[in-house]
Amino acid sequence: MKKLIIFGLTDAAELALYYFSNDSDYQVEAFAVDPAYMPADKRFKGFPVVGFDEVPRIYPPDCYVFFVALGYSRLNQIRKEKYLAVKALGYEMVSYISSRASVLTEDIGDNCFILEDNTIQPFVRIGNNVTMWSGNHVGHHSCIEDHCFLASHVVVSGRVTIRESCFVGVNATLRDHVTIGANCIIGAGTLILEDAAAEGVYVGQGTERSRVPSTRVRNI
Incomplete structure (x- = not known):
C-alpha cells in the first residue's frame, strides 16, 4: 500500500481523505499546505500538516506519492500551479x-x-x-x-x-x-x-x- 500526501486543507482535501481512505489502495499519511495557511496546531482531521517547502525532506519522493486536492479557483489555475510544483519535486501523482x-x-x-x-x-x-x-x-x-x-x-x-x-x-x-x-x-x-x-x-x-x-x- 503506497503512502499518500494530500495537498490542501479545504473541503476538497477532506473529501479526498474520505475517498482515498475508504476506496483505494493508498494510505493517507499527512497533509501539505503553503506555510501561510498552516493551522496553529499543525493538524488536520487527525493527521499531521507540513509546510510545502518541507515536504521533500520529511516525506521524500522515493517513499511517498502525492495528490493535489484543490477546486476550480481562478479557473483551475491554482490547482494547475500546485500540480506542476509537485511534479517538479519528482513525486508520483496519483488519481x-x-x-x-x-x-x-x-x-x-x-x-x-x-x-x-x-x-x-x-x-x-x-x-x-x-x-x-x-x-x-x-x-x-x-x-x-x-x-x-x-x-x-x-x-x-x-x-x-x-x-x-x-x-x-x-x-x-x-x-x-x-x-x-x-x-x-x-x-x-x-x-x-x-x-x-x-x-x-x-x-x-x-x-x-x-x-x-x-x-x-x-x-x-
Whole structure:
C-alpha cells in the first residue's frame, strides 16, 4: 500500500481523505499546505500538516506519492500551479477513480478525481489534473484535456473535445462533435450546440420567480 500526501486543507482535501481512505489502495499519511495557511496546531482531521517547502525532506519522493486536492479557483489555475510544483519535486501523482464509476477507458491521466456514478464510455481520453464530480456522462471518443473541472450531471456527448482549464457547471449539456476552447466557463444548465471559442463564458437562463405567491397555490 503506497503512502499518500494530500495537498490542501479545504473541503476538497477532506473529501479526498474520505475517498482515498475508504476506496483505494493508498494510505493517507499527512497533509501539505503553503506555510501561510498552516493551522496553529499543525493538524488536520487527525493527521499531521507540513509546510510545502518541507515536504521533500520529511516525506521524500522515493517513499511517498502525492495528490493535489484543490477546486476550480481562478479557473483551475491554482490547482494547475500546485500540480506542476509537485511534479517538479519528482513525486508520483496519483488519481482517485471511484469503484462506483463506470469507466470503460484506461486513458486517464494523473491527479484526476473521478467520483461515483460517472459514466465514461470507450475511447474517451482524460488528461492530467481533471476533476469530475458525481454523476457525469462522457460519450465515446471524447477528450477532456488537462486541468478541467466538471461539476455534477454534465452530459458530454460523443466526440466532444474540452480544451485545457475549462469549468463545466452542473447539468450542462454538450452536443456531439463540438469543441470547447481553452479556459471556457460553461455555466449550470447550459446547452452547447456548436463550438465554443476560447475564454468564452456561457450562462444558462435561471428560472424566474412567479408573480403568484406560494400561499395562493391551491393544489400543493
